[in-house]
Amino acid sequence: MPLLTRLIPSPVSVDIRAGALDDLAGLLADQRIAPTGKLAFAISEGSGRALRDRLCDAMPGADWFEVGGGTLDDAVRLAGEVKAGRYDALVGLGGGKIIDCAKFAAARVGLPLVAVATNLSHDGLCSPIATLDNDAGRGSYGVPTPIAVVIDLDVIRQAPARFVRSGVGDAISNISAVADWELSHKVTGEPIDGLAAAMARQAGEAVLRHPGGCEDDSFLTVLAEGLVLTGIAMSIAGDSRPASGACHEINHAFDLLFPRRRAPHGEQCGLGAAFATHLRGATEQAALMVETLRRHRLPVLPGDIGFSGEEFVQVLEFAPRTRPGRFTILEHLQLSTDEIRDAYAHYVKTFGS
Numbered sequence: 001m002p003l004l005t006r007l008i009p010s011p012v013s014v015d016i017r018a019g020a021l022d023d024l025a026g027l028l029a030d031q032r033i034a035p036t037g038k039l040a041f042a043i044s045e046g047s048g049r050a051l052r053d054r055l056c057d058a059m060p061g062a063d064w065f066e067v068g069g070g071t072l073d074d075a076v077r078l079a080g081e082v083k084a085g086r087y088d089a090l091v092g093l094g095g096g097k098i099i100d101c102a103k104f105a106a107a108r109v110g111l112p113l114v115a116v117a118t119n120l121s122h123d124g125l126c127s128p129i130a131t132l133d134n135d136a137g138r139g140s141y142g143v144p145t146p147i148a149v150v151i152d153l154d155v156i157r158q159a160p161a162r163f164v165r166s167g168v169g170d171a172i173s174n175i176s177a178v179a180d181w182e183l184s185h186k187v188t189g190e191p192i193d194g195l196a197a198a199m200a201r202q203a204g205e206a207v208l209r210h211p212g213g214c215e216d217d218s219f220l221t222v223l224a225e226g227l228v229l230t231g232i233a234m235s236i237a238g239d240s241r242p243a244s245g246a247c248h249e250i251n252h253a254f255d256l257l258f259p260r261r262r263a264p265h266g267e268q269c270g271l272g273a274a275f276a277t278h279l280r281g282a283t284e285q286a287a288l289m290v291e292t293l294r295r296h297r298l299p300v301l302p303g304d305i306g307f308s309g310e311e312f313v314q315v316l317e318f319a320p321r322t323r324p325g326r327f328t329i330l331e332h333l334q335l336s337t338d339e340i341r342d343a344y345a346h347y348v349k350t351f352g353s
Contacts, residue, residue: 043098120220266298
């Protein structure tokens with residue numbers, strides 16, 4: 001009998017709304033997540049303490065572990081601490097660095113991971129990838145999809161505004177990433193998963209075309225849903241392809257060439273997506289991206305995040321080396337240094353005002 005459907009790896013629960021954190025204890029009592037109720041929480045050393053104080057009375061049996069940062073060493077250390085406790089699940093409560101450390105640690109010791117996001121800076125909160133700093137700079141590690149995701153909009157509004165705006169750039173970059181995937185399918189024959197591509201693209205389009213701002217519950221809900229759907233799209237595809245093309249190659253090049261000056265992930269991805277879309281000749285789409293980025297006070301030009309035009313040329317030259325084997329508009333065009341300068345000058349002329 002032919003296979004008529006497929007199983008899609010996704011969380012058993014996604015709760016996105018104002019006040020969601022108040023019901024976290026009830027969610028964690030779910031027998032599919034914590035049969036015995038023995039839980040470990042990973043939190044930051046700073047803001048995580050306030051959330052611990054808010055939640056500890058409702059979960060008196062939980063153990064709390066402060067995570068120093070977003071490094072591979074931090075994640076390995078957390079895994080060692082959690083392994084000794086025989087927990088049902090690990091809860092990552094914080095921003096992207098905390099959740100990525102928790103995802104890696106949970107995978108290392110074989111625990112389900114509950115992601116409780118305190119900002120919307122990028123699409124990693126529900127992705128099957130943990131991005132961690134290591135001795136070589138930064139690495140991406142495969143992990144299972146979180147078993148549950150909780151996003152309290154009241155908590156999100158308390159996060160630094162720049163972190164929330166960064167998520168806008170990361171979501172919008174999906175559109176460019178899917179275009180690169182389709183280009184590779186056409187030119188190289190790379191297989192493309194239509195469902196994963198559709199989910200990632202529509203998540204980006206929903207954020208791109210929503211008229212609201214980061215102060216609106218309706219916009220924050222669409223952004224949060226878009227980031228969650230992007231993570232599920234990556235799980236369906238089996239890698240980051242639905243959300244990572246030239247936009248992310250440019251982001252990684254910023255990180256590797258200028259590690260002390262890099263901007264937030266989503267800011268660099270949004271800028272990279274706008275430029276890559278311009279390179280494709282999709283003028284109207286690039287213009288809409290630029291308009292949306294500016295409306296959300298996100299960078300459009302490298303100068304907006306402290307880089308010169310010549311440094312951006314270096315970034316574009318180096319970008320294809322960050323993802324060997326990945327085919328995007330950058331690999332397709334194979335621009336020389338002078339051609340990159342010309343393309344950048346045209347981008348500035350078109351969108352610099």
